[in-house]
Amino acid sequence: MAGVRLSHVTRRFGNVVAVDDVNLEINDREFLVLLGPSGCGKTTTLRMIAGLEELSEGNIYIGDHDVSQLPPKDRDIAMVFQNYALYPHMTVYENMAFGLKLHKTPKDEIDKRVKEAAEILGLAPFLKRRPKELSGGQRQRVALGRAIVREPKVFLMDEPLSNLDAKLRTQTRVELKRLHQRLGATIVYVTHDQTEAMTMGTRIVVMKDGVVQQVDTPEGIYRRPVNQFVATFVGTPPMNLISATLTSEQGRFVAQVAGQKVALPEFLTPGLKSMTAEAMTLGIRPENIQLLAESDVPAGHLPVAGVVRVIEPLGHEQMVYCQVGDNTVVVRMDNTWRGQVDDNVVLAMESDALNAFDPVTERSLLTHETPMLA
Amino acid sequence: MAARRVNQTLIYLVLIIASILYLLPVYVVLVTSLKSNAAVSLAHMWNLPAHPGLSSIRAAWAQLSQNFGNSFYLAIPATLLSSALGAINGYALSKWRFRGANALFFVILMGLFIPYQSVLIPLLRVMDTIGLYNSIPGLIIVHTVYGIPITTLIFRNFYANIPDDVLEAAKIDGTGYWGIFRYVILPLSVSGFVVSAIWQFTQIWNNFLFAVSLTNPPNQPVTVALVNIAGSQTIQWNVQMASALLVSIPTLVVYIVLGKYFVRGLLAGAVKG
Ligand SMILES: Nc1ncnc2c1ncn2[C@@H]1O[C@H](COP(=O)(O)OP(=O)(O)O)[C@@H](O)[C@H]1O
Ligand SMILES: [Mg+2]
Numbered sequence: 001m002a003g004v005r006l007s008h009v010t011r012r013f014g015n016v017v018a019v020d021d022v023n024l025e026i027n028d029r030e031f032l033v034l035l036g037p038s039g040c041g042k043t044t045t046l047r048m049i050a051g052l053e054e055l056s057e058g059n060i061y062i063g064d065h066d067v068s069q070l071p072p073k074d075r076d077i078a079m080v081f082q083n084y085a086l087y088p089h090m091t092v093y094e095n096m097a098f099g100l101k102l103h104k105t106p107k108d109e110i111d112k113r114v115k116e117a118a119e120i121l122g123l124a125p126f127l128k129r130r131p132k133e134l135s136g137g138q139r140q141r142v143a144l145g146r147a148i149v150r151e152p153k154v155f156l157m158d159e160p161l162s163n164l165d166a167k168l169r170t171q172t173r174v175e176l177k178r179l180h181q182r183l184g185a186t187i188v189y190v191t192h193d194q195t196e197a198m199t200m201g202t203r204i205v206v207m208k209d210g211v212v213q214q215v216d217t218p219e220g221i222y223r224r225p226v227n228q229f230v231a232t233f234v235g236t237p238p239m240n241l242i243s244a245t246l247t248s249e250q251g252r253f254v255a256q257v258a259g260q261k262v263a264l265p266e267f268l269t270p271g272l273k274s275m276t277a278e279a280m281t282l283g284i285r286p287e288n289i290q291l292l293a294e295s296d297v298p299a300g301h302l303p304v305a306g307v308v309r310v311i312e313p314l315g316h317e318q319m320v321y322c323q324v325g326d327n328t329v330v331v332r333m334d335n336t337w338r339g340q341v342d343d344n345v346v347l348a349m350e351s352d353a354l355n356a357f358d359p360v361t362e363r364s365l366l367t368h369e370t371p372m373l374a
Numbered sequence: 375m376a377a378r379r380v381n382q383t384l385i386y387l388v389l390i391i392a393s394i395l396y397l398l399p400v401y402v403v404l405v406t407s408l409k410s411n412a413a414v415s416l417a418h419m420w421n422l423p424a425h426p427g428l429s430s431i432r433a434a435w436a437q438l439s440q441n442f443g444n445s446f447y448l449a450i451p452a453t454l455l456s457s458a459l460g461a462i463n464g465y466a467l468s469k470w471r472f473r474g475a476n477a478l479f480f481v482i483l484m485g486l487f488i489p490y491q492s493v494l495i496p497l498l499r500v501m502d503t504i505g506l507y508n509s510i511p512g513l514i515i516v517h518t519v520y521g522i523p524i525t526t527l528i529f530r531n532f533y534a535n536i537p538d539d540v541l542e543a544a545k546i547d548g549t550g551y552w553g554i555f556r557y558v559i560l561p562l563s564v565s566g567f568v569v570s571a572i573w574q575f576t577q578i579w580n581n582f583l584f585a586v587s588l589t590n591p592p593n594q595p596v597t598v599a600l601v602n603i604a605g606s607q608t609i610q611w612n613v614q615m616a617s618a619l620l621v622s623i624p625t626l627v628v629y630i631v632l633g634k635y636f637v638r639g640l641l642a643g644a645v646k647g
Binding site for chain 1: 537539540542543544545546547548549550553557558561562
């Protein structure tokens, strides 16, 4: 096991900058998730770590070694491909044993490792089958097994669950997490699925257009996104972005939302001081708002008035789409809430959960000292 | 429904007529080669032999056996060599898209359009210079070289169907250019080799031009010997038909035997199924 370091890693394809000056420190035994929309450069980044793609600029270190110029076989990594990439002419056993054979591992050692991995992955009954005689889920396990038996320094996984059906995906997600704990392995995992990222990652790297947006724990990404892209890419439904006008009254910042005054919490003050223009954007997640009667708004909440436009019942909860001035604000309410379309409501926003963005740069106005949540 | 049935009947009818037309000469060859020389006449050419016998086939074999040997000695190595080279070329051109790969492929393909007649004289000189004129090894080289364009095309297209990430998996598992070829590409190439072998064997076995230009008796392949029989004093039609029959058997066998291994679907399961 070892950590991985990317230093100013850039990859260009003609005029396209697929990966743009990425700097990353991946810790030993970490489950690091590269998250971003399709085409943002996740796969390219992973393939550069694997040695399947050349770097246009920068260096990659595995452990203390600069591996930038090494071929994949000398990097001591294993990769799980999106389409599994099993050897179609080999049995499950041979698929897993192939890498070890190439490394001249003794036969009984190969046998031991393959059988162990097959046991962990529930593949023992299928060792003599060919890939085409397996279901998608089983193939996926063989691909995992092929990586595990190698006992590599780093596991690289490119959307390994994307070809599984929803139920199997959820199940495998849990198993992958367990596997990570069991093996104590360093894993770099690529996905465009935020649920996978949030549930499995010890840290998440959000990318967009080849540029790293934020590197943080799942909680940090979710609660304190560094910009509007991260705020809206993570979370279903995404974080509400409410446009407001910034004023100050008696040394405190006040936001005007659709003509209503919202006294902003202290912790936003340092960031807001840097604002020169009046326009700003407030950000708040749907579960940090409650629909209440005016008189019931508890301390630490900021009320704004709105009108219910759409109610989306989801069984265990409901999404309530409210109109506040020109903004649509989604509120997550539990299934006991009773309300009607066109009701006038008060949206009570948890002030600790408030985020603020500069609408021009779309960057967060929170500073590093901003507490996560009270 | 009815229209469909009429349609089908029509198609079958056309096909049956076409195959009868096609098989008529074969029928004449077959019946004539089973007749004695005395029984052969234009008037009775469509009749079945009254006293079928193998005498003409025996006579044909006596004249051709050595040339048969030559033809096998030529066709088998040349088929294997040109297929092997085609596989290596196809692998390099389809899976290691190095700079200029497409241009190189285009140049190789141009080889398909060279009329053999136009290169005969230089070819003769070259063979003479390297001391391989009038020898089967010389013909093997010529057929191997002239087979490369088509075998390269066959394998390049065949390998395009093998997903790249299977090769990348092998790279990560710890092997390189030749290791991937040996452990991944070759085992998946069976159908490619079958297609290439059928094509090359037939081409080389049936080739006349190179054979007649580059070899003299007794080093000639069977196609040339066949024509020589036709050219001898009085034409023994039964022996000639029997020879033609004998000469066509190996290619027929190649089709029947190899066709069986013409398996598809070996790749199924490499990618998401
Ligand atoms: N081999 C390539 N040639 C040209 N462009 C490429 C190549 N591979 C990737 N790209 C481009 O680089 C960008 C990032 O691709 P990729 O890393 O596959 O994104 P992701 O995995 O995040 O969906 C895309 O715009 C893609 O079109
Ligand atoms: Mg990708």
